Amino acid sequence: MSLLRLSARLKAIAELVPDGIGAADVGTDHGYIPVWLAQNGYGGKLYATDINKEPLRHAKQTAAEYGQDGRIEFHLCDGLSALKGKNIDTVVIAGMGGENIASILEAAPWTRENSCFLILQPMSKSAHLRKWLYNNGFRVLSEQLVDDSGIYEILTASAGTDEPYSPAELLIGHARLIASDPLYEKRLAQLTDKIGKEVSGLSASLKSEALERLTDTKETLLSLQKLKSSGFKAGD
Template sequence: MRPLFQLDPRLSLCASFVPSGAKLADIGTDHGYLPIWLAKTGRVIHAVAADLRPGPLERAKENVRKYQVEDIVELRLSDGLQAFLPEEADFIVIAGMGGEVIASILGAAPWLKETGARLVLQPMTRAEELRRFLAEHGFEILEERPVLSLGRPYSVLLTAYTGRQEAGGILFPYLGKLLQSPLIDKAERTAALAYLGKQLRHLQNLEKGARAGGEQEAQMEYCQAAEALRQLIREEFPNGSN
């Protein structure tokens, strides 16, 4: 039997949100590693590995055959969730894309508001745009956790449609609920601190851009958010990640 590969920390955290017995949709599956791993470890009863491009889907098809999970993992060419029926998945993973792209995929699938499906979302960039979309459209962040992968910090969100619009503060678009769950160990504290540092630098760059463009209101907003984040880092991590 072919030995099973290890997921990288980013995908491993995504996988940790998927419970045993789930019906999975993996959007933007690329090589298909996540659904294959979940199938081989007995975590999903069915999975659809979907991608917009035929090339990645062909690579995923080869891997599905290699690891002999054809009876569990189905492959599908799909632009986001457009080729899915509402009842096909109760857990949907969308990872490795920009936050604005993930928001667009969710916005194009209004049936998500009727199914109760859980969404595991992992934005690579523009996470603030995704969090704003979720808050404005009634998707609640149930849990959010940080992770370091290849030396870069990311955040993974578990969300579901509840109809409630989240009234977050000035830092909500940039941190979401990252610090609302206890950080379980030093590795997670290190990842959280790195993520906060990344978001602080992002806010500083946004502030510079707004100042250069003469956007005084936006500049003030970014300046206030950056100062609030500095204060939060001082309070939550007075001794670094220790």
């Protein structure tokens, strides 16, 4: 039987899954994460959910192709809705927007009550996700950047109280967690450039909504510039 090979992004996510009693992959699509876990010694139960039929069919097909169909329980459902009451200690939600990830967690407060280990990989709006985690009783435990034809962010979190974020840290993660990442400086430069352009665009606009956003965006830019000039390295 052949072994599934993962992309750099998916491999970095899958390698963060600790062995345990149950792991759920939400929005599994192709099903690569649970199939890889089954093939690589995960000992607990594996769950895969998707809100759409076609991706779930694809996931079942991947499992069959790699001889793991008996190892994974599949659910057609929104987020974690079909998994309440199951013995799950790790939840993976990857490849969706940060707002969608936060909504899925909001609808499943048991993930916090049961101190589940969360592995989250937002494709956008990671600042929204960090803010939501901070306001909803989760502590971010690690931050990681992965280069896979673009830079991807991977966060892990669990129930707990976190330290407050600066505007820049909402975008990139707590400096103490991310500053030693090999891609940190590149990501910080990208974000500074992006927010700098937003400030220029908003400054040139005459619309009242633009003026309202300008103050916040300028504050974020200043915060990013401060972080950059601080030369913060994890452990400082």
